[in-house]
Amino acid sequence: MHAVNLNRFNSAPADDLRPLLADCLSVPRWVDTVLTERPYASREAFIESAGALAADLTADEIHAAMAGHPRIGERRTGDRFSSAEQSGVDASLADRLRTANERYEQRFGHIYLVFASGRSGEELLAILQSRLDNDPSAELRVVNAELAKITILRLRKLVTDE
Template sequence: MTTTSPPPGLARFNGLEESAARAALHEVCASPAWAARVLAARPCATPADLYAASDAATAALTAADLAEAMAAHPPIGRPKPGDPASAREQRGMDGASEELRAELLELNLAYQERFGHVFLICATGRTGEQMRDAVGERIGNAPEREREIVRVELGKINRIRLARLVEEDRDTP
């Protein structure tokens, strides 16, 4: 029976001291409860194991945990300055017209007023128009329905960020 070792990036993550791993996970998701649950799953044999731990941790978030996670996400169309993750994830807004930016800002504000939190969507691979349309579609949701959609979107974002976290570091020789 042959045992395979985890990919180098995952092995590196598995080997981090707890405080360093917690800090790395905080860059993925700002919820301490989520990070604690993912940390408890280490070491992970495969990236799929890590993603499953993330999915379970996301599903277990309380409303307060979910709010804490969402508070760290910038509004669509306004990535955090100096934050390569939010800039990369919101790349679909690059080159968006001023009209689209203004429309999205207005929808973001209306959404935030209705639900009390930022509009959260897995923006990776979406155009500005698709994100605008999603806000427009979701603003009419009941708060309970919207909270579950937010949870699913957060899970997608967490998986993408975890995949980047455990990729092999190509900058080191």
């Protein structure tokens, strides 16, 4: 991913930024809104605005955004972010995570999505197990909040102050 400074972000053609933003959150309405709200007065104003928009997705948008994320413990080649974000997941947890992911997917009909950065594999597994008790609508709200956290982390890597 190519980081851009805020001045460049504010002035770049939308078509140049669209794929970079889609790498952060693959929701076309979100990308378009982030672009139309330019210029941003500061990096923090940008992060705050884009993060708030990411925290308010429709159910269809949440499902579409999840399609771009690998399962916890799964690596995808060519994924710009997930390998680093899931660095706390090691091979010793592979079978337990695979089994827990399957239970979660059977329960909710979608992958388990969590803000993984800085968390151990054991912690991610414990969070998954605790979320199995959620009802589907509550879990979708949790997923949306986790997507927003992931998006903010990615945006902080994308747009710099300098």
